[in-house]
Amino acid sequence: MYRILIIGALILQIPSWGHLKAQEPGLTELSIVNQSMDKFLISGTIRREGSEDILVAAEIRIEGTVRGTLTDDRGKFSLKLKPGNYILVCTYMGFKEKRVPVTLDRDLTLDISLEVKEHEIGEVNVIASLKKEDPIVKGRPIENIGEGIVNTLNTNDVNDALHGRIPGVWDTKISGAPGDHNRIRIRGLNSIFGSPDPLYVVDGMIIPIVNSMTLGISDLNTHDVENISVLKDASSTALYGYLGGNGVILIDTKKGGGRNRLNFSYKKGIQSFSKRYDLMNSEEFLNTTETSDRILGGPQFYLYIPSKGVMPKYPRYLDPEGNPIGSDDQQEMLFTTGSLSEYNLSGQGSVKGIDYYLSGNYYDHHGIVENTHYKKYTLTANVSRDLGTKLRLRFLYKGSHQEHYNTLDNYLGNTVIFKGINFEPSFNYTPDSIRRQSFRLYYNFIGTQLARSSEILHNYTLSPETLIWDQEKSRNDNNHSGTITGTYKINSDLLVNATASLSFRNYLYSSILPVQNQYLESAEGVIVLDQQYDVKYHKSFGNHTVDAMVRYSYYRDNAFWKIDSLVNTVNYLYPSYNDVFLRGSQAVYGPGGSVNRKLSSGIFNINYNYRKRYFISFICNYSSLREGHYVKRNNLFSSVTVNWDLARENFLQSVQWLDAFNLYVNWGQAGNYPLNSLSNDLYTDDYLYASGRQITGGAGIFNLANHFLVHEEVTETNAGARISMLGDRLKLGGDYYIRKYNDLLLYRPIPPYYGGGLFFDNIGEMKNTGLELSLEIIPIQRDAVIWVTKAGFSTNEQYVTDLHDGIPVELTSSDPLYPDFIIDENLPLGDITGYKYLGKWKELPENVKEEKDVGKHKDLAYLRLDTAQIRIYENDKTVIGNSIPEFTFNWINSLQYKNFSCEMLWYGVVGVDKYNATKAATYITGNHSGLRSMVLDTIQGIRDQIFYESSFFVEDASFIRMKTLRFSYRPSRKIAGRVGWEISLSFENLITLTRYSGYDPEASIYTDNTFTDNAMDWGAYPNPRGYFISMNLEF
């Protein structure tokens, strides 16, 4: 009987099933116990120092070799080795490393005890360090992603690590543009008009969300990350009270210590994108236009230029050889080959009692759309030192600078792509003097009216070259944060921890479009102060284990923003704020503003475990939130968890193959986000008045806010099971949850006698139900080969269950390229409404034509709901799609053969529809090849808005994608005996299976609410295919 364990966080993340957890920083090592008879057996138990507690899955390594093992669930280990002198290195997360020299000349039994590294039980470690044993993890679906995954990501974006790894986390790479473009939704959309983004906590410190621009953790260096924990359910996020409702992502960075070592890595990658729309070339376009005008009776116009007289209506331009010019596909002009390079240098270890981790990273990424790039510089320093035997201090500094250049899609997608392809093919090749006239030709084809009412027309004079090379949309971000932590160990049971962190974040965004005299600048900054005081207590006596924590935390931020925007009209500049889109933060409408938030919480957590079978945990979080002038709220968030490990029960003790069988139920409450100043009245200082014989500025309220606004609150009940069997070679997990949201924030019109406008009100209730399943199998576990396969599946159904005033919230737009949406009681969230397209009328079978609900509009057939009316009109709109996936799944395979390893990650999103506005726009402007046949077929009705609001452009955007395929080779032999090295080759998005006809089914845009985001592809920046090679040296 032997036990083989993988230490392979590099290749795969093994979630915490409650018992076994492999953790080995950075290295891919495989140890196999040799059963040869001329070897002696070392066996023993590893315990927590000063107690009888055993440590499960502690690591025992033979120094200087790759051999080692982990302790089993009784804290025991055994190793067979040839006689000789060895040093056993025992490590366990949250404990000090212990080196035990042994002389092996007989079978040995050792009892090793490890000392707790108290100072590491910081904020994160409440969860993270106790992955195996910490009571709080039991009975709660908390999942981890190890540094092995995060450190080897293709792009330097920590959020990428969440792609397809954890059931219940719907992570969308919304844009292939360089820089951070992830949209993470944990267990559904937790808010419609508020922020649905999870809370990020980096090294215990809360990352503020002020608006869309400061969101996230793009400033982090992936190489610094040690562990990511995802708290999905409200029973765990109750710890974060007002901030926990959308799920919490805890990120723990490297702390240093141990052996001194230096690590250098270099990465080079290229990205390519080859999918194209089928667009007409210049010749085809002009032919079609001519035909269209003749057959369909196009609007009459003439090209008249005073200096040149009348110009030809359908001008052809020929090159010197007489061939039509402008027949190239303009898409080739937009897309290029992206490239990426990264340098990372880090050092860690311990010098004169000071543990340190230092790193610097430079990341440079050029996107697949011309003239888009992103750069990131990060610097991290983490040092800690013991002062005496009881006190430990830690200093942490993180600094970063990011430069985005044309990579930020503002509201409604990427202009270069969207407008670039909606461009008359011959336009670019016409002489300058008639450019302006040419555009008339360009949009007359389908009709001025449609083009005017959509976004496309606004840039009609901009050629793709101008769009690509003349616009400068840049943003520079700076982040600096410093943290000081002091840990004082009163005695072996009691620990006091104090942390304070101060951080400054700011960015400057500027958008310059010289040809249109548009200048926009916005700046935003936030100062964050975060303080935490913890008292932790741990005690075991007999069969009882008690862990308790009391915490007081104080979070404060002060965010401020300023928007300068000037648009030049004929002869004066006037300010315009429309270009700045800031969702969930109403107060920033207008030229600027600020918000000051204070959040103080008193938290009590107690966990009790009896005989390691019965576990119960309570969290109480009494929080007080102060924001702006009106928000003064106090609330109690609580949670309870019960876990029962059946495998330890007597009646199952005889079942040898069952390793663990945990059943749990939990319940908890958490709040959604701070209100982001939504309860502050909006003022404008735009007024000018000619009073006092001089012109003076004035200010005033222009939109009242809801002074009684409260946060959204989620109450969740979760039940789950975790089963591990056959020596942990088969693991099953499942969770079922019901989340209920009270006080859902929705728009509500303000009565006209209060000035009109819209504000937010807590007028709804929403319900999510979901199922998450996971399966992990180790089919092959031989000496040299290990194959681990893992699959996850999750589904989430979401309904608005109640609207207090019963009035549905309708999101309609006059833009033909923006579908309609509706939020109503008992309707699934994310429904897209429009006309149901049935086909060309003449192609419909006769019996179908006679049906009452088939309506004819010109030559096209649509579903008719209002059968009393013959024409197709507003009342015939129906649900034509849903933008929220029915289920998502992932499948991860990792294979290790000697020094080679391979990982493959598949990610699937199924049952999601998207309105392909990019394609629809090419129909309006008339250069899509699909239109040609319709025009030649004399189909009428393709110029009408109904066609563009129909299901003709709603497509199934389900996809299955091979997100990652990675091969790596890490020889055991070091260069010159001391430099370890590893080389790896990685592919991204190599295979995508989808029926979606657009560029990328995954890419989407940013709209004014959370559920229409995914419903539209409006020139979304596609995710490219990538090829990466990286090298890693360790000294």
Place this chain on the structure above:
Amino acid sequence: MKYKTLTLLSLALVFSCDSLFHEDSDDYIVLDSEQEILDILNGIYAQLVQVYDEGYFEALCRADDINLYPNYYFLWPEWPSGCGSYYSHDYAPNYENIYHPLVKIILNANSEILQLSGEKDAIFLGEFYFLRAYAYYTLARFFGNPHLVKDIDVSYTVQRPTCEEVYEFIEQDLIRALELLPLTNQYARIPGETPHQGTAKSILAEVYLSWAGNPINDGARYRKAVQHSGEVISARSMYGYDLLDDYGSLWKSTNKHHAETIFGIYYDYSNVATRNRIGDMFVGWLNDRFRVSSHYHPEFYFYERMPNNSRKINSFNNIEKRYLPSVDPCFFINRSCSTKWVDTTEYFLNDSISNIPGRYGTSTTLYLLRYAQTLLTFSESRARCGILDDSTYEAVNMIRRRANGVDPYTPSEFDLEKNLSQEQFIDSVVWERAWELNFEPNGRWFDIVRLDLKDKLPEYRYDFDFPYEVPEEYLQDNWYFYKIPE
């Protein structure tokens, strides 16, 4: 030891950095400086300017067209088709532009009134009360009984009050303003512009006059109107009020501050945002080519029948202007409009600087109340109280004299006949008021409402005006009051 000291120092630093934050995050809400109060006041005046746009005067100009119902949008075919894209134009009164800025004024005033204290900021508080009262008075005259909102916490359950409650509220505000405002013009925040007690008193007299008429018809209020207007007239030298000799000079943009202004809004041509651009309205039929409908026609019809004197000449100006006639014969702008809206000579002079639309405008002051009106109010309300003495006659005669271009203080041939009956006298004053205030913000329309004249009005329409029929459902509406926009 060094470590420990350093550590403790830095710890103390970080743990105490709460003081980095500005305690006062809601700068706009807590008025901590006089400048912020002034900003809000300026904002209110700027919004008051927005009320008096084309929509306001269109609403007034429908006075005599009894077939036009207040809430009926009618799309006028303003221009003949086939000439550019100007073939139709919606000229239904845009009363939302009247309602919304007034509500915003009330909102901002409410916000300040809730925060300011009478002792410290009496002069500002008085001005806010005054402005709130004025906004409610304007709302009441257009919409009858607008919701009374006194706070800034949005409530969905505010009920429409009775018209009387609205006037009581306005009265209260003006009485409070009277207590708080400075005594006379010279102590006003901006002398000659911002309100003082004389302004509040004059407005109060107008409020009582309206209160006494339709829809409340509380005749007892005439006495109060007499009292307040009488006080203003007798103390006119203290307040600095007087009639100007030359009627026409009132609307010269150079004549911005003078004795006849009681309350007005001011413009400045030098900035595009503060220009008086009410002259963008026009009366299309004056151009031979385009004899088509306009909402201004009823008012213009009335104007055409005014007594022919210097007042009539100085009330309207007809200037036609064509842009680029050689290129586009359709592209012309006929800027015939009242001189009481803009200084027409200057307006078109500015216009001709550049042919680009958007450049024109003037600095002409728009009078929301002038001394002449107070005289007429005094005269009418006094007559209604049955007092037909010399001072009653004198007040209206002053107006008549000036209208005919003679010295207002010297008796002349234009004076009313003595010994008219009460009814005859009132009738004369009402006509005088209509002619005197024609095209002005407090023009004839409000008298039609106040005196319930609907059934006595002739139907002023030109034969080329577009024929239309009002749909049945609108005929039930109150002809005098607009519906509050939803």
